[in-house]
Amino acid sequence: MDNFFSEGDRVWLREDDQYQPSTVSSCSGGVVVFATDYGQVYTYKQNALTRQKVQPMHHSSIRGVEDMAVLEDLHDGAIMHNLHLRYQQRHIYTYIGSILAAVNPYQTLPGLYERPAVELYSRHHLGEISPHIFAVANECYRSLWKRLQNQCVLISGESGAGKTESTKLILRFLSAMSQHSQEALSKDRTSHVEEALLESSPIMEAFGNAKTVYNNNSSRFGKFVQ
Ligand SMILES: Nc1ncnc2c1ncn2[C@@H]1O[C@H](COP(=O)(O)OP(=O)(O)OP(=O)(O)O)[C@@H](O)[C@H]1O
Ligand SMILES: [Mg+2]
Numbered sequence: 001m002d003n004f005f006s007e008g009d010r011v012w013l014r015e016d017d018q019y020q021p022s023t024v025s026s027c028s029g030g031v032v033v034f035a036t037d038y039g040q041v042y043t044y045k046q047n048a049l050t051r052q053k054v055q056p057m058h059h060s061s062i063r064g065v066e067d068m069a070v071l072e073d074l075h076d077g078a079i080m081h082n083l084h085l086r087y088q089q090r091h092i093y094t095y096i097g098s099i100l101a102a103v104n105p106y107q108t109l110p111g112l113y114e115r116p117a118v119e120l121y122s123r124h125h126l127g128e129i130s131p132h133i134f135a136v137a138n139e140c141y142r143s144l145w146k147r148l149q150n151q152c153v154l155i156s157g158e159s160g161a162g163k164t165e166s167t168k169l170i171l172r173f174l175s176a177m178s179q180h181s182q183e184a185l186s187k188d189r190t191s192h193v194e195e196a197l198l199e200s201s202p203i204m205e206a207f208g209n210a211k212t213v214y215n216n217n218s219s220r221f222g223k224f225v226q
Contacts, residue, residue, distance in 0.1 A: 005032050005046070010057040012077060013042060019077030020059065037081070066131055067095040093131035100136050104162040113169060119177045133166055137173035160215035164205070171198055171225070197225060 005011075005027040012019040013034050016223040020036040032049065034042045034119070044053070058072035065071060066084035071078050079096075086094055087103050094101045111117065113134075121134035124141075129135070140151040153170060155163045204223055212218040 010062050012055045012057055012073065014053050014055075015040070015042065017084070019055070019073075019075045021061070021077065021081045045153045061213065064089075065094075066091075067097070067127070068101070069095070069097045089197060091130070093133065095127065098139075100131060100133065102157075102162055104160065104165075113172070115176075118173055121173070122177060122180075133169045134173045138177075140170075141174060141177050158214070159212060159218055161178040164217070164219050168198070168201055171201075176224060 005024045007024055007026055009024040011022050011024060011034065013022040014020075015036070018038075020038060022036040023036045024033045025033045025041070027046070032044050032046050032048045034044070034054075035042075035160045036042070055073075060071050061073045061078050061081060064082055066086075068079060068082055071082060083094060083101060083103055086092075090105075092105050092109070093105045094103075101185075112132075117132070117134060120133055121131065121138050122136070124138070126135045136153060139209060140153055143149075144151050155166050157163050175198055178194060195205065205217065205219070208219060208221050208223060209217050210220050
């Protein structure tokens, strides 16, 4: 491989069948030393390196992107690295086109779900501003009105990933939006129904949830809310 490296180059090193984000920590005498972001160090003779083994890291992966559809490095290592980069900057949401990836922060992030956030996302289409679960809820709400057809959000992930919390956040957004439109018409019982729906959630969870190794508040059976 007539490749050459410089100290500080960002690359993908394929080790243990995974592309690992790495930095060239030294390159001299035909020997290259790579330090992965996960703490391992690998030393190779430069002429033993193939394009399979080491690939340059594109700029989009180095700086991180809001929508992973524009990532130039196409492997799961790049996706994990991008989510990690964003998580370090306290951005828990990232798009993959119109799909939203959420990383559970296991802590309350100030302002993320407050009233101003509801207002902001209600005024923008998905993708216009930074990724958020409210953008997905808003797209659903808009489509409901536009197409006059039922809409569906599919939430998937391992135990403790944040599916139940995401569901509650979508309900919170929809409730706020429909209260808005009711206030504009006349105040009737509808807004109370939505409040009651939200308030019933902890009661339903008290019956339906249990502590597991993955989640102190794990949903043990499904519930249907209409
Ligand atoms: N967006 C979030 N912000 C802050 N904390 C969160 C968020 N999402 C999840 N959590 C925390 O993680 C915990 C687990 O999340 P949740 O109960 O939603 O997981 P789940 O995917 O429904 O898991 P299970 O499949 O076991 O029911 C929550 O009780 C909450 O403390
Ligand atoms: Mg759950």
